[in-house]
Amino acid sequence: MSVLKHSSIAARLAASLIAVALVAGCATPPPADDKEAMADWTQTNDPLEPMNRAIFDFNLAIDKAVLKPVAQGYRWAMPQYGKDRVRDFLRNLRAPVVFVNDVLQGEPDRAMQTLMRFAFNTGFGIGGLIDVAEPGGIPYHDEDFGQTFAVWGIGEGPYLVLPILGPSNPRDGVGIATEWLVDPFNLYMDHIDRSWPVWTRAGVSGLEKRERLLDTLDEIERSSLDYYSALRSTYRQNRNAEVKNSLNPTGIR
Amino acid sequence: MSAATVALALRAPAVWAAAADGESRKFIQNLADTAMKTVAVKDLSDAERAARFRSLFVNTFDLPEISKLVLGRFWRPATAEQRTEFQKLFEDIQVYTWTRRFKEYSGETLDISSVETDVSGDAVVVSQIRRQSLGPINVSWRVRQDGATFRVVDIIVEGASMIVTYRSDYSGVLSSHGGKLDGLLEVMRDKVGQIKVS
Numbered sequence: 410m411s412v413l414k415h416s417s418i419a420a421r422l423a424a425s426l427i428a429v430a431l432v433a434g435c436a437t438p439p440p441a442d443d444k445e446a447m448a449d450w451t452q453t454n455d456p457l458e459p460m461n462r463a464i465f466d467f468n469l470a471i472d473k474a475v476l477k478p479v480a481q482g483y484r485w486a487m488p489q490y491g492k493d494r495v496r497d498f499l500r501n502l503r504a505p506v507v508f509v510n511d512v513l514q515g516e517p518d519r520a521m522q523t524l525m526r527f528a529f530n531t532g533f534g535i536g537g538l539i540d541v542a543e544p545g546g547i548p549y550h551d552e553d554f555g556q557t558f559a560v561w562g563i564g565e566g567p568y569l570v571l572p573i574l575g576p577s578n579p580r581d582g583v584g585i586a587t588e589w590l591v592d593p594f595n596l597y598m599d600h601i602d603r604s605w606p607v608w609t610r611a612g613v614s615g616l617e618k619r620e621r622l623l624d625t626l627d628e629i630e631r632s633s634l635d636y637y638s639a640l641r642s643t644y645r646q647n648r649n650a651e652v653k654n655s656l657n658p659t660g661i662r
Numbered sequence: 663m664s665a666a667t668v669a670l671a672l673r674a675p676a677v678w679a680a681a682a683d684g685e686s687r688k689f690i691q692n693l694a695d696t697a698m699k700t701v702a703v704k705d706l707s708d709a710e711r712a713a714r715f716r717s718l719f720v721n722t723f724d725l726p727e728i729s730k731l732v733l734g735r736f737w738r739p740a741t742a743e744q745r746t747e748f749q750k751l752f753e754d755i756q757v758y759t760w761t762r763r764f765k766e767y768s769g770e771t772l773d774i775s776s777v778e779t780d781v782s783g784d785a786v787v788v789s790q791i792r793r794q795s796l797g798p799i800n801v802s803w804r805v806r807q808d809g810a811t812f813r814v815v816d817i818i819v820e821g822a823s824m825i826v827t828y829r830s831d832y833s834g835v836l837s838s839h840g841g842k843l844d845g846l847l848e849v850m851r852d853k854v855g856q857i858k859v860s
Binding site: 445446448449453489628631632633634635637638641647651655656657659 | 734735755759762763790795796797798800820821822823826827828829830831832833834835838846849850853857
């Protein structure tokens with residue numbers, strides 16, 4: 410089964426999204442003469458809030474039942490050394506995508522870092538299992554197509570909660586789809602007609618990400634009154650900082 | 663006026679700002695050290711830890727200003743009683759959340775990398791919290807100076823401002839209660855009841 414040409418999954422997902430949107434409807438904007446309320450409404454950037462909240466509740470249910478327990482199990486069962494190897498391997502596998510985005514964003518120095526990291530870690534780090542480049546002075550950074558589109562001046566569009574994937578927006582959503590389609594690993598697996606490595610990788614990446622976010626998400630849920638609003642705000646601000654490359658992911662300066 | 667005087671006059675504010683930056687940095691470093699030494703210690707009862715954090719918190723954070731910013735457009739129409747209660751509940755929520763965090767801390771250190779001055783004139787102390795096995799957390803502290811006293815007005819964690827996040831969170835609650843502040847206060851009272859440590 411081809412992973413990439415399988416447009417029927419995407420089409421079905423889009424159709425069900427539209428169905429949910431029709432049922433849930435759009436949020437009602439405040440009266441135009443209430444300037445402060447209107448400013449808040451614009452700032453919040455969530456005209457599809459009723460639909461988003463419905464998907465959010467769905468995601469939360471799946472998360473509580475499956476994703477979070479599995480991530481907790483992974484945290485508990487896997488020693489730190491193993492977790493570090495999984496993280497390093499997945500990061501290295503994504504390096505070509507990061508490299509392409511560095512280039513598309515006009516960041517030659519960062520592109521060179523990514524390229525060197527990929528070469529060292531693949532060659533000397535047992536196929537990427539051990540990040541030898543970082544202690545060697547070439548720190549890791551992440552990039553994705555959503556960030557590249559942002560650098561190109563494309564706005565985020567309205568806030569969007571994607572099924573399973575969570576907080577997003579049209580720009581970042583298209584970014585995720587683009588990555589899926591151009592990732593060399595996916596292209597290669599598609600070429601040799603193997604889909605299980607693609608899905609396995611996606612699953613393990615998701616698991617690893619959920620494990621990293623266990624404390625953060627618990628914290629936001631615990632300290633907020635309205636988890637949905639708090640998460641929306643946190644996601645949008647954090648994304649903004651990522652686009653500007655103003656966060657240091659490694660602690661190496 | 664000679665060129666040298668002009669140069670001096672132009673440079674002076676930068677020099678003052680640099681001095682203030684050094685003090686903001688010291689203030690945050692002190693705050694972190696005090697928190698680690700008094701609040702994050704082991705073998706402390708929850709109530710004692712909460713009490714210690716509260717006294718540190720109210721003396722180093724500008725709570726009236728933070729409350730005003732979090733409530734945003736809902737601050738002005740609020741009555742004096744509502745404002746006082748809001749500030750008290752907000753303080754309680756912060757105290758109990760932070761008490762819990764500090765209970766789980768072990769071996770974290772704060773590493774300050776730089777101090778910037780933002781458009782409003784506040785100092786922004788850029789730092790990272792280093793953890794033992796997990797990755798570092800990027801934290802910036804917005805510090806306001808008033809005479810000789812320094813107060814934290816905002817914390818920015820991984821690019822997300824505490825004030826912006828709470829404002830969004832609380833206005834979400836407010837709008838589901840028809841913009842009534844009493845509705846928000848009710849929800850906040852419940853929250854304090856849930857997370858309270860005694």
